[in-house]
Amino acid sequence: MTVTIEHYLVLSAILFIIGAYGVIVRKNLIIVLMSLELMLNASNLAFVAFSNVLGDLTGHIFVIMSITVAAAEVAVGLAFVVTIYTHHETLNIDVLRMLKG
Amino acid sequence: MDSIEALRSTLLIGPELALILTGLIVMVIDALIKGKAKTELFWIALLGLAVSFVLNLERFHQVSSAFAGALSLDEFAAYFNIIFIVGAFLAIVLSKDYIAKMDLRANEYYALLLFSTSGMMILSSAKEFMSLFLGFEIMSISVYILSGFNRRSTRSSEAGIKYLVLGGFASAILLYGIALIYGASGTIFLDEIAKRFDINNPLYLAGTALILVAFIFKIGAFPLHQWVPDIYEGAPMAVTGFMSVGVKAAAFAILLRVLFEGFSQLETSWTQVLWIVSVFTMTIGNLAALTQISIKRMLAYSSIAHAGYILVGVVAAYGEKKLGLSSVLYYLFSYTFMNLGAFGVLTYLSMKGRECETLDDISGLWVKKPLTAVALGIFMLSLAGVPPTIGFFAKYRVFLSGVRAEFYWLVVIGILNSVLSAYYYLRVLVYAYMREEKVEFPSFKPISAVALTILTIGTIILGIFPFYSWDLALKAVDSFLLALQAR
Amino acid sequence: METIIFYVFAATSVIGSLVLVSHKNPVASALSLVLTLFSTAVLFILLLAHFIALIQVLVYAGAIMVLFLFTVMFLNLRDESLRFDAVKVPVKLGILSLLLLISGYFIFIGFKKIPPLNTMVISHPEPFGTVEGVGEVLFSDYLLPFELTSVLIVVAILGVVVIAKRRFD
Numbered sequence: 001m002t003v004t005i006e007h008y009l010v011l012s013a014i015l016f017i018i019g020a021y022g023v024i025v026r027k028n029l030i031i032v033l034m035s036l037e038l039m040l041n042a043s044n045l046a047f048v049a050f051s052n053v054l055g056d057l058t059g060h061i062f063v064i065m066s067i068t069v070a071a072a073e074v075a076v077g078l079a080f081v082v083t084i085y086t087h088h089e090t091l092n093i094d095v096l097r098m099l100k101g
Numbered sequence: 102m103d104s105i106e107a108l109r110s111t112l113l114i115g116p117e118l119a120l121i122l123t124g125l126i127v128m129v130i131d132a133l134i135k136g137k138a139k140t141e142l143f144w145i146a147l148l149g150l151a152v153s154f155v156l157n158l159e160r161f162h163q164v165s166s167a168f169a170g171a172l173s174l175d176e177f178a179a180y181f182n183i184i185f186i187v188g189a190f191l192a193i194v195l196s197k198d199y200i201a202k203m204d205l206r207a208n209e210y211y212a213l214l215l216f217s218t219s220g221m222m223i224l225s226s227a228k229e230f231m232s233l234f235l236g237f238e239i240m241s242i243s244v245y246i247l248s249g250f251n252r253r254s255t256r257s258s259e260a261g262i263k264y265l266v267l268g269g270f271a272s273a274i275l276l277y278g279i280a281l282i283y284g285a286s287g288t289i290f291l292d293e294i295a296k297r298f299d300i301n302n303p304l305y306l307a308g309t310a311l312i313l314v315a316f317i318f319k320i321g322a323f324p325l326h327q328w329v330p331d332i333y334e335g336a337p338m339a340v341t342g343f344m345s346v347g348v349k350a351a352a353f354a355i356l357l358r359v360l361f362e363g364f365s366q367l368e369t370s371w372t373q374v375l376w377i378v379s380v381f382t383m384t385i386g387n388l389a390a391l392t393q394i395s396i397k398r399m400l401a402y403s404s405i406a407h408a409g410y411i412l413v414g415v416v417a418a419y420g421e422k423k424l425g426l427s428s429v430l431y432y433l434f435s436y437t438f439m440n441l442g443a444f445g446v447l448t449y450l451s452m453k454g455r456e457c458e459t460l461d462d463i464s465g466l467w468v469k470k471p472l473t474a475v476a477l478g479i480f481m482l483s484l485a486g487v488p489p490t491i492g493f494f495a496k497y498r499v500f501l502s503g504v505r506a507e508f509y510w511l512v513v514i515g516i517l518n519s520v521l522s523a524y525y526y527l528r529v530l531v532y533a534y535m536r537e538e539k540v541e542f543p544s545f546k547p548i549s550a551v552a553l554t555i556l557t558i559g560t561i562i563l564g565i566f567p568f569y570s571w572d573l574a575l576k577a578v579d580s581f582l583l584a585l586q587a588r
Numbered sequence: 589m590e591t592i593i594f595y596v597f598a599a600t601s602v603i604g605s606l607v608l609v610s611h612k613n614p615v616a617s618a619l620s621l622v623l624t625l626f627s628t629a630v631l632f633i634l635l636l637a638h639f640i641a642l643i644q645v646l647v648y649a650g651a652i653m654v655l656f657l658f659t660v661m662f663l664n665l666r667d668e669s670l671r672f673d674a675v676k677v678p679v680k681l682g683i684l685s686l687l688l689l690i691s692g693y694f695i696f697i698g699f700k701k702i703p704p705l706n707t708m709v710i711s712h713p714e715p716f717g718t719v720e721g722v723g724e725v726l727f728s729d730y731l732l733p734f735e736l737t738s739v740l741i742v743v744a745i746l747g748v749v750v751i752a753k754r755r756f757d
Binding site (some may be wrong): 103107110121124125128167168169171172206209212216217219220223231235238239242243245246249250252258261 | 730744
């Protein structure tokens with residue numbers, strides 16, 4: 001049984017879903033940010049898999065860009081985490097609900 | 102792409118470069134000059150935007166494409182760029198006194214606003230998913246930071262992180278959608294994708310759906326609109342104004358370009374989806390706005406409702422391409438004036454430690470500050486769509502295109518919603534004109550007053566005499582449609 | 589051989605990501621994210637993306653993870669401050685199954701319908717995926733996105749300074 005691209009796509013879809021699940025369910029801000037990374041990583045896997053099949057390097061470039069974006073997003077996100085923690089002494093995403101109504 | 106082509110392209114993206122360079126200059130000058138009051142930065146930022154505006158006008162005479170087709174510097178993009186630059190310009194003028202009052206850092210504020218605008222401009226002309234994604238992220242990340250800009254305010258930081266998490270979720274969905282489209286078509290260029298589009302391939306359907314979801318999030322439309330009120334409420338008032346006009350216009354620009362240039366084969370399907378989205382967006386936005394006590398939150402829900410009205414134009418483009426699309430462009434242009442104006446008045450009335458937010462904060466405005474009250478009145482009437490303000494003409498054109506394209510029910514729902522919305526806009530005026538004064542108002546500030554005057558005059562005059570704004574919208578859409586037919 | 593490598597590392601990455609989203613302690617989650625990213629890097633090599641695999645390990649598993657761990661250590665989280673994340677199993681299972689249902693179509697039916705994607709390419713001509721090949725495309729065809737990333741990074745630096753700096757002036 002050989003490994004086909006389909007396997008990689010299924011794997012990337014599974015990783016993407018686990019990441020989305022983490023973003024929706026978890027309440028710890030740091031873990032939510034990590035789950036976002038997981039989603040971006042899943043997209044990267046899909047890009048590289050498609051790149052292999054197409055024999056085209058565009059997917060590889062896109063992965064480099066998406067890693068940069070992920071780094072920027074994480075840096076800003078963690079800076080926010082630090083300020084939130086100094087304000088509230090907790091990373092519970094539920095404290096953000098106080099914005100509501 | 103050889104070096105000559107690279108050089109030629111670099112010269113062509115003058116407007117974008119002007120903004121990025123101005124942002125860098127603002128940062129450098131701040132580091133070099135010692136001292137507290139740095140009014141130079143304000144003027145440099147405005148100068149950069151003015152240069153960018155002038156360079157951008159050149160694009161109405163000469164359409165070109167740069168970086169091997171990655172950017173299409175057409176009139177369509179140029180029209181949106183005008184919206185972004187005017188929005189950013191007025192937002193900066195309005196923010197100057199606000200920054201001083203709230204004791205925020207001016208240089209980073211101006212630089213981020215300029216970078217964010219440059220991201221929007223890249224976004225509006227991107228014809229390829231990689232530049233699109235990066236423009237999207239430059240715009241979004243700058244705006245996340247701006248929403249959390251006031252570190253002393255807990256609510257501001259919370260709005261920032263909340264926006265970042267939800268926006269990051271949308272970006273991840275967008276990226277996965279792009280990956281699927283890339284895998285199916287083997288290219289990331291929109292026109293090539295359109296040529297190779299195959300409805301029977303499930304990857305295309307999934308990719309289109311995921312990308313559409315990400316854009317609907319950015320527009321702030323149903324069912325992904327819940328973030329809008331929270332983030333608009335938490336962000337600093339001056340930022341909220343910029344965000345509500347700039348990000349929304351950029352999201353619509355890219356929505357139109359991707360849907361019409363890339364996924365035109367699925368036009369029937371996504372028109373149906375957007376029909377439903379439009380109805381729910383305006384109805385839910387208006388119903389929620391009715392019960393708000395906070396004006397800031399009310400304006401957030403009203404911005405959701407306006408996204409619904411604009412979507413009527415997008416849906417109408419199914420039957421009436423030219424009229425529908427140009428009404429969308431014109432609506433976004435006029436929305437820049439009236440909504441920035443409404444937030445501008447609130448920014449103007451905010452004081453240190455207390456933003457002007459609730460209805461009580463503006464009661465008695467007419468007695469103490471009659472001119473500001475008149476301006477607020479004009480913006481509210483314009484948002485409600487009362488003639489002869491610009492808001493009426495924008496709504497009229499959107500609904501007219503809906504009627505021409507025979508989406509009668511959608512237009513009927515839109516008009517009913519418009520009527521409903523008059524209630525909460527007029528309630529603001531009742532408080533401003535008929536109630537007793539409850540709080541102190543800040544003293545007169547010339548620079549903010551100038552910005553508010555420009556916005557007020559624009560809101561009245563541009564409606565009756567649209568000058569070039571409507572003609573340019575038609576022209577921009579013409580070139581957009583010509584490019585679509587040419588391939 | 590390749591089949592075995594694929595299954596081993598695919599399983600590792602899925603296990604790592606499951607630990608990430610279910611573990612209470614952020615440090616454990618960060619380490620399991622490293623595991624996932626590292627196994628993905630191995631899969632990248634199987635897919636002939638050598639340069640990307642390198643970047644993945646250096647930047648993602650290296651730099652970004654250090655950032656996460658640094659923040660966790662910096663905040664000095666105590667056990668009691670993590671209690672709020674108690675597990676509500678039915679809710680989580682509900683959301684997970686919903687997500688699986690939505691995507692199940694594509695995983696089990698959709699991907700099978702894609703005509704040209706049935707086999708994986710074992711070898712490409714030499715510059716594919718190497719530093720040379722990727723660099724050439726990056727600095728010619730995708731020059732603009734490359735330049736845009738610099739703006740993005742300036743924005744991020746600016747943002748971090750604005751948000752996290754403790755005392756100004």
